Amino acid sequence: MDLAVEPGEVLAVVGPSGSGKTTLLRLVCGLLTPGEGAVLIGGRDQTRVAPERRPVAMVFQGFALFPHLPVRDNIGFGLRVRRVDRAERRRRVEQVATSLGLEGLLDRLPAELSGGERQRVSLARALVRDPAVFCLDEPLSALDPLLRADARRELAGLLRAEGRCALVVTHDQSEALTLGDRVAVLRAGRLEQVGTPRALYDEPATPFVASFVGSPAMSLLERDGAVVGVRPEHVRLVDGDDATVTAVEDHGHEAHVLLDARPGRLVSRVPVGAAPAVGARVGLLLEHVRSWPGSLAEHGL
Numbered sequence: 001m002d003l004a005v006e007p008g009e010v011l012a013v014v015g016p017s018g019s020g021k022t023t024l025l026r027l028v029c030g031l032l033t034p035g036e037g038a039v040l041i042g043g044r045d046q047t048r049v050a051p052e053r054r055p056v057a058m059v060f061q062g063f064a065l066f067p068h069l070p071v072r073d074n075i076g077f078g079l080r081v082r083r084v085d086r087a088e089r090r091r092r093v094e095q096v097a098t099s100l101g102l103e104g105l106l107d108r109l110p111a112e113l114s115g116g117e118r119q120r121v122s123l124a125r126a127l128v129r130d131p132a133v134f135c136l137d138e139p140l141s142a143l144d145p146l147l148r149a150d151a152r153r154e155l156a157g158l159l160r161a162e163g164r165c166a167l168v169v170t171h172d173q174s175e176a177l178t179l180g181d182r183v184a185v186l187r188a189g190r191l192e193q194v195g196t197p198r199a200l201y202d203e204p205a206t207p208f209v210a211s212f213v214g215s216p217a218m219s220l221l222e223r224d225g226a227v228v229g230v231r232p233e234h235v236r237l238v239d240g241d242d243a244t245v246t247a248v249e250d251h252g253h254e255a256h257v258l259l260d261a262r263p264g265r266l267v268s269r270v271p272v273g274a275a276p277a278v279g280a281r282v283g284l285l286l287e288h289v290r291s292w293p294g295s296l297a298e299h300g301l
Contacts, residue, residue: 001191003184005133005165010156011194012180013169014212019186021169025135028167029056042132052082057126059136065110065121071097072106075124096128100158116154123158134159134166140175152178173213177201185209204229207292207299216256218290220301221264226291227299228263232256235268237276240283248275259284 001024005011013021026032028039030051038047046054065074073080076093084092097103100120110118119139126134139155140148156179159166170176176183177197184194185208193205204210210218210229218229243261255275257268261284276282292299 001186001189003191003194005167007165008160008163009181010159010166010168010179012176012183013167013186014171014173014176014183015186015192016212017171018188020189021171021186022137023189024186025058025137025167025169028133029058029135030054055130055132057129057131057134059122059126059134059139065118065125067110070107070109071102071113071121074110074121075102075106075128078125078129092128093124096124100124100127119155120158123155132164134164136166136168138170139168140170140172148175155179173215177213183213185212187212201231204290207296207301210290211301216267216269219264219266220296221266222295223263225295226293227296227301229290229292230266230286231288232267232269234287234289235259235266236285236287237268237270237274238283238285241281242284243282245276245278245280245282248278250275 003011013024015021023032027034028041030039030046030049034047038045040046041055066077069077072093075096076089079089079092094103094106097106100123102117102120102124105113105117105121110121113121122139123134140152152175159179168176168179170179177200180197182194183197183200185192185200187208193200193209195203200209200213204213204218207220207227207229211220214231216232218231219235221228237257243259243266245257246260247258249256249258250272253272255270255272257270257275259266259268259282266284
């Protein structure tokens with residue numbers, strides 16, 4: 001793959017399990033060495049540079065904080081390992097803690113912190129190294145769903161406030177679309193598409209990207225030697241006899257209507273009160289349809 005991340009940009013990396021997301025981070029951090037090609041950071045070749053000498057900081061899944069150390073020592077642990085003197089270590093830890101709103105928590109243990117506070121400590125430990133690049137591997141996976149939305153917004157704000165480039169690996173596409181200035185979609189070690197969240201949603205380059213980005217996914221059909229795709233919000237239900245309603249899923253703010261039509265199966269997103277009954281026959285009006293040459297099998301779907 002050929003991929004560039006600009007200064008100050010947050011690039012979210014998504015893809016199925018085994019697509020190469022974590023491998024990509026490990027290559028950037030130096031935990032793996034590519035068989036060919038190069039890793040450039042700030043225009044300098046870092047391919048053979050040891051991990052500890054690269055201007056890269058890793059934020060691990062689950063935060064990976066030392067439970068027996070207070071926040072102060074968790075943040076400064078890497079500086080201590082690098083034998084930075086105590087006064088300088090203290091200065092840098094307090095400076096980073098203040099920038100992330102942690103100055104009042106330095107003497108607490110991780111167990112005494114909220115999920116969002118632990119996230120900030122993990123980021124502070126990376127930031128204190130003054131890296132050019134942040135690599136974050138599933139940074140929110142340890143949080144329960146009620147905390148994830150707030151933590152996601154906080155993380156996005158912190159990364160952009162620092163103005164450094166960041167690669168964020170996540171299996172959660174909603175996180176990718178809200179965290180990333182751009183999103184890279186990987187599949188089986190290959191880069192399928194990279195672009196803004198809106199571009200990936202509105203203009204997927206391949207049927208795989210179309211089916212992977214969006215919830216519910218774009219409906220894909222085969223017709224006249226091509227794969228045809230339509231988003232659920234563009235499947236309009238009208239009077240007619242084109243399809244049978246096979247299921248209705250109530251999501252509170254909207255309903256997803258599953259349809260069995262002659263071209264194939266479709267999903268329509270409608271207001272809850274407008275959902276037809278299961279078994280009803282309805283007409284279809286498809287808008288903003290996209291197409292790609294070939295069959296679903298030729299696209300590996």
